Amino acid sequence: MGGDSGNNNNSKGNEGNDHGGNDHGNDRGNDHGRKHREEGWIHVNERSYSAHPTGCVTVISGLGSTSFNIRNDSRKTVEVFRGATCDNGAPIATVGPHSTSNGVNPGKTDAVKVRDGVLASFRIVHDRDHDDRDDKGGKGDRDDD
Numbered sequence: 247m248g249g250d251s252g253n254n255n256n257s258k259g260n261e262g263n264d265h266g267g268n269d270h271g272n273d274r275g276n277d278h279g280r281k282h283r284e285e286g287w288i289h290v291n292e293r294s295y296s297a298h299p300t301g302c303v304t305v306i307s308g309l310g311s312t313s314f315n316i317r318n319d320s321r322k323t324v325e326v327f328r329g330a331t332c333d334n335g336a337p338i339a340t341v342g343p344h345s346t347s348n349g350v351n352p353g354k355t356d357a358v359k360v361r362d363g364v365l366a367s368f369r370i371v372h373d374r375d376h377d378d379r380d381d382k383g384g385k386g387d388r389d390d391d
Contacts, residue, residue: 286320288368297322299370302332308363313351316341316368323371328352332369 286297291307297320307314318324318341325337329352339350352366 286318286322288320288324288370289317290314290368297324297370299372302327302367302369304330304365304367306360306363306365308360311363313349313364314366315346315348316350317346318343320344320370324368325371326350326352326366326368328366329355330358330365330367332367334367338366 288295288297290305291311291314293305295303297318299322305314314326316324316326316339321343323343324341325332326339326341326347328334328338338352339347341347350366352364355365358365
Protein backbone atom coordinates (compact mmCIF):
# COMPACT_ATOMS: atom_id res chain seq x y z
CA MET A 247 0.00 0.00 0.00
CA GLY A 248 1.44 3.32 -0.92
CA GLY A 249 5.16 2.95 -0.95
CA ASP A 250 8.03 2.22 1.33
CA SER A 251 8.63 5.04 3.77
CA GLY A 252 11.98 3.61 4.81
CA ASN A 253 11.25 3.43 8.52
CA ASN A 254 8.69 0.60 8.59
CA ASN A 255 6.23 3.05 10.17
CA ASN A 256 8.05 2.75 13.49
CA SER A 257 8.18 6.48 14.16
CA LYS A 258 6.08 9.53 13.56
CA GLY A 259 7.31 13.05 13.07
CA ASN A 260 10.66 13.45 14.76
CA GLU A 261 10.37 10.70 17.37
CA GLY A 262 13.72 9.09 17.84
CA ASN A 263 15.39 11.96 16.00
CA ASP A 264 18.58 12.95 17.79
CA HIS A 265 18.77 16.30 16.04
CA GLY A 266 17.62 19.50 17.76
CA GLY A 267 14.58 19.63 19.97
CA ASN A 268 14.32 20.89 23.54
CA ASP A 269 17.18 18.91 24.96
CA HIS A 270 18.03 21.02 28.02
CA GLY A 271 20.64 18.77 29.57
CA ASN A 272 22.56 17.16 26.75
CA ASP A 273 25.09 18.87 24.55
CA ARG A 274 25.20 16.98 21.27
CA GLY A 275 28.39 18.60 20.07
CA ASN A 276 26.88 21.87 18.94
CA ASP A 277 27.40 25.31 20.45
CA HIS A 278 23.66 26.00 20.56
CA GLY A 279 23.03 23.40 23.30
CA ARG A 280 26.03 24.53 25.31
CA LYS A 281 24.97 28.17 25.15
CA HIS A 282 21.52 27.41 26.58
CA ARG A 283 23.02 25.24 29.32
CA GLU A 284 25.44 28.02 30.28
CA GLU A 285 22.74 30.72 30.16
CA GLY A 286 20.20 28.67 32.10
CA TRP A 287 16.42 28.45 31.89
CA ILE A 288 13.41 30.37 33.12
CA HIS A 289 10.30 28.27 33.85
CA VAL A 290 6.94 30.06 33.93
CA ASN A 291 4.09 27.76 34.91
CA GLU A 292 4.73 24.79 32.60
CA ARG A 293 6.79 26.48 29.89
CA SER A 294 10.55 26.92 29.65
CA TYR A 295 12.43 29.87 28.16
CA SER A 296 16.13 30.40 27.59
CA ALA A 297 17.70 32.85 30.04
CA HIS A 298 19.56 34.53 27.20
CA PRO A 299 18.72 38.26 27.50
CA THR A 300 16.76 38.81 24.28
CA GLY A 301 14.23 41.43 25.34
CA CYS A 302 10.70 41.26 26.68
CA VAL A 303 8.83 37.94 26.64
CA THR A 304 5.02 37.88 26.93
CA VAL A 305 3.46 34.92 28.74
CA ILE A 306 -0.21 33.94 28.85
CA SER A 307 -1.58 31.18 31.04
CA GLY A 308 -5.17 30.10 30.59
CA LEU A 309 -7.50 27.38 31.79
CA GLY A 310 -8.50 29.24 34.93
CA SER A 311 -5.04 30.36 36.02
CA THR A 312 -4.95 33.31 38.39
CA SER A 313 -1.19 33.58 38.94
CA PHE A 314 2.24 32.59 37.66
CA ASN A 315 4.84 30.32 39.24
CA ILE A 316 8.31 31.39 38.13
CA ARG A 317 11.46 29.33 38.61
CA ASN A 318 14.77 30.87 37.64
CA ASP A 319 17.36 28.18 36.89
CA SER A 320 19.97 30.65 35.72
CA ARG A 321 22.61 33.04 37.05
CA LYS A 322 20.56 36.02 35.83
CA THR A 323 17.80 38.04 37.49
CA VAL A 324 14.24 38.00 36.10
CA GLU A 325 11.89 40.98 36.31
CA VAL A 326 8.16 40.26 35.86
CA PHE A 327 5.76 42.98 34.67
CA ARG A 328 2.00 43.48 34.50
CA GLY A 329 0.72 43.41 30.91
CA ALA A 330 2.11 42.39 27.55
CA THR A 331 5.13 44.71 27.56
CA CYS A 332 7.95 45.29 30.00
CA ASP A 333 7.38 49.07 30.09
CA ASN A 334 4.27 49.13 32.28
CA GLY A 335 5.94 50.63 35.34
CA ALA A 336 7.86 48.87 38.08
CA PRO A 337 8.18 45.07 38.10
CA ILE A 338 5.54 43.19 40.07
CA ALA A 339 8.12 40.53 40.96
CA THR A 340 11.87 40.12 40.83
CA VAL A 341 13.23 36.57 40.85
CA GLY A 342 16.91 36.28 41.70
CA PRO A 343 19.40 33.72 40.39
CA HIS A 344 18.44 30.11 41.17
CA SER A 345 15.26 31.21 42.97
CA THR A 346 11.51 30.67 42.75
CA SER A 347 8.52 32.95 43.13
CA ASN A 348 5.08 31.34 43.36
CA GLY A 349 1.67 32.97 43.17
CA VAL A 350 2.70 36.07 41.19
CA ASN A 351 -0.64 37.70 40.36
CA PRO A 352 -0.39 40.24 37.52
CA GLY A 353 -4.04 41.29 37.84
CA LYS A 354 -6.21 42.29 34.90
CA THR A 355 -5.09 44.49 32.01
CA ASP A 356 -7.22 46.79 29.91
CA ALA A 357 -5.11 46.49 26.75
CA VAL A 358 -5.30 42.71 26.24
CA LYS A 359 -8.25 40.57 27.26
CA VAL A 360 -7.51 37.01 28.38
CA ARG A 361 -10.55 34.88 29.06
CA ASP A 362 -10.16 32.64 32.10
CA GLY A 363 -6.41 33.25 32.46
CA VAL A 364 -3.61 35.72 33.19
CA LEU A 365 -1.07 37.70 31.16
CA ALA A 366 2.34 39.05 32.14
CA SER A 367 5.75 39.73 30.63
CA PHE A 368 9.30 39.26 31.82
CA ARG A 369 12.82 40.22 30.92
CA ILE A 370 16.25 38.98 31.87
CA VAL A 371 18.35 41.55 33.69
CA HIS A 372 22.06 41.66 32.90
CA ASP A 373 23.85 41.10 36.22
CA ARG A 374 27.08 42.95 35.56
CA ASP A 375 28.89 41.98 38.79
CA HIS A 376 28.15 38.30 38.34
CA ASP A 377 29.04 38.29 34.64
CA ASP A 378 32.35 40.04 35.34
CA ARG A 379 33.32 37.30 37.81
CA ASP A 380 32.48 34.65 35.22
CA ASP A 381 34.60 36.36 32.55
CA LYS A 382 37.61 36.02 34.85
CA GLY A 383 36.97 32.32 35.18
CA GLY A 384 36.31 32.52 38.92
CA LYS A 385 33.53 30.18 39.96
CA GLY A 386 34.98 29.54 43.39
CA ASP A 387 35.03 31.69 46.48
CA ARG A 388 35.42 35.44 46.10
CA ASP A 389 37.61 37.52 48.35
CA ASP A 390 35.40 40.55 49.08
CA ASP A 391 37.74 42.72 51.16
